[in-house]
């Protein structure tokens with residue numbers, strides 16, 4: 553491709569492949585679930601949701617739509633925020649015994665991720681839960697065959713899981729989250745209905761919005777796909793393949809949307825224009841990172857949720873200790889971009905400008921501060937913690953946090969700079985407070 557960032561490298565990839573579901577977006581499109589499920593040949597549907605949404609209007613809309621289309625369904629709602637292997641095993645049992653020919657998920661990332669993983673383990677049971685996870689945690693066993701057709705219906709504006717081939721699951725024995733990934737996990741369709749976000753508290757719009765921000769800016773600053781090794785078998789090309797022209801396009805628009813609408817969407821629940829835009833931005837960012845992969849902000853978030861102390865977050869009905877995913881990601885992000893900017897300064901400046909930094913005259917040596925400054929500004933305007941110190945971490949936690957996160961090998965390798973354990977320690981130390 554004719555862009556300097558994607559210039560060919562010796563032995564580097566020279567092609568990229570884009571995967572995404574069929575998307576339907578717009579207020580009211582949730583009501584299309586039945587027609588679309590029938591068109592995919594579904595007759596008995598596993599309907600995934602969570603306990604809070606189960607008796608609410610979005611699930612009711614989907615159920616009515618399925619009934620009108622003459623389709624049978626059964627609900628699984630025992631899904632916790634940040635699903636763990638125990639939750640997935642229960643859901644897998646539901647799939648294994650339900651005689652289903654299709655899946656619809658209605659919820660945030662936790663619900664969609666559980667739906668994806670439960671099909672893997674329900675249809676293709678394996679001796680050890682970690683078998684399908686990538687090394688060094690698992691053995692990287694291939695999923696033996698197709699999953700059921702899946703229509704994903706997000707009810708938050710951040711995760712982008714409706715457009716990705718990954719499922720993030722907490723492994724209880726290890727007390728941390730890891731990514732289960734395969735092209736087979738990509739939903740077949742997504743119904744992106746912004747009306748599902750109308751009743752979200754501002755704090756949840758903020759947390760999910762920073763997840764969206766981070767997906768987009770991580771994609772844009774990720775290692776170029778041409779710097780990953782060339783794959784001889786095209787069917788084995790990684791689905792998370794580094795920054796590419798497609799992810800650039802979607803990430804750039806997602807960052808523009810965050811710049812313009814995040815503050816409005818967080819601070820005014822009646823601002824439907826802002827919330828509609830954030831929903832679209834989340835899907836765009838999902839389309840981007842579902843094909844490029846994230847890097848250090850997501851990798852370092854896993855150490856935070858692994859080692860978090862006694863902490864709760866307003867508006868989330870989850871017992872302590874709990875830090876929402878978006879907050880665990882964004883808390884270290886300014887410090888991370890101060891570090892990664894040296895690896896691709898122009899990319900960082902371009903991303904910062906898409907995010908509204910207006911730093912068109914900034915030099916390469918200022919790129920890290922420009923990105924960090926703009927993100928910190930948005931965090932302060934939306935009530936985010938001012939670094940990981942506000943999440944209860946201190947200097948004594950820096951080394952354990954780094955030791956935990958350094959296990960996220962694939963995401964760390966997708967950063968625009970080589971990053972080792974000492975670098976991660978330095979980043980966490982810088983992320984304690986942003987002054």
Ligand SMILES: [Fe+2]
Nearest residue numbers: 711763767877
């Ligand atoms: Fe995320």
